[in-house]
Amino acid sequence: WLLTPKSSSFNVVTDDMSEAEISTVGSVGAYSEKQFRTVDRRTRSSLYGSFTQRVLSYMLATGWYSVISYPTDKGWIFNVWNPASCFPEYDAEGHLSRFARQYNVPYREGMRLAAHEGWAQPSQQGAREINVSLLWTQIDPLTVGLQVVMGNQLVLEAITPFEKIPVYCKPVAGLPDDGTIMNGDAWKAEMGESVVAPIADVSKN
Numbered sequence: 660w661l662l663t664p665k666s667s668s669f670n671v672v673t674d675d676m677s678e679a680e681i682s683t684v685g686s687v688g689a690y691s692e693k694q695f696r697t698v699d700r701r702t703r704s705s706l707y708g709s710f711t712q713r714v715l716s717y718m719l720a721t722g723w724y725s726v727i728s729y730p731t732d733k734g735w736i737f738n739v740w741n742p743a744s745c746f747p748e749y750d751a752e753g754h755l756s757r758f759a760r761q762y763n764v765p766y767r768e769g770m771r772l773a774a775h776e777g778w779a780q781p782s783q784q785g786a787r788e789i790n791v792s793l794l795w796t797q798i799d800p801l802t803v804g805l806q807v808v809m810g811n812q813l814v815l816e817a818i819t820p821f822e823k824i825p826v827y828c829k830p831v832a833g834l835p836d837d838g839t840i841m842n843g844d845a846w847k848a849e850m851g852e853s854v855v856a857p858i859a860d861v862s863k864n
Contacts (some may be wrong), residue, residue, distance in 0.1 A: 694735035713739040718831045725760075729825040740828075746833045747828045750797075755824045756794040771811060776807075776815075784826040795824045 671684045703709040708716070718724050719761075723742035728735070748757040764772065769789040783789060792808040792851060801822045807815035825844055
């Protein structure tokens with residue numbers, strides 16, 4: 660309850676914008692907020708709870724969050740992914756350079772997903788489940804590629820319209836270290852610990 664935000668806020672970066680473009684910023688922010696409220700209300704009836712509830716649940720349980728967000732012609736896409744199914748890779752400045760997600764879905768659901776996303780239909784037949792693997796790659800500072808594999812078949816390989824990978828996958832908190840205090844990769848074990856630590860003993864029971 661204490662972590663649940665009472666309202667959402669969307670700010671548009673206006674650097675290098677003309678006065679005419681800046682005048683439209685208010686409507687963009689209002690549209691974004693409306694889309695977020697729509698998604699949050701629609702997902703309340705889900706088995707996993709609303710978008711906001713699911714983000715907070717993963718934050719408390721794992722110390723991480725993994726969210727994808729981008730606009731489309733049909734509305735804004737907001738989705739929460741289990742951090743345990745996500746594999747982020749960061750550059751020296753801490754920005755995503757590659758991001759992979761792997762999960763299983765029932766075969767029929769996989770076919771519907773491929774049709775909805777415009778991917779090639781996988782040829783695998785007779786399986787109860789099918790594995791889905793997505794790989795986002797920051798090819799250069801303004802170009803993002805996406806590959807999708809279903810089963811053992813590449814169903815999509817494309818250059819996306821995005822300049823940055825539209826995924827936000829980070830630890831919620833942890834020690835302010837990047838390897839300077841603790842050598843090697845040991846410091847990464849502390850990521851998110853300040854959120855999980857207070858309930859660690861409760862979770863063991």
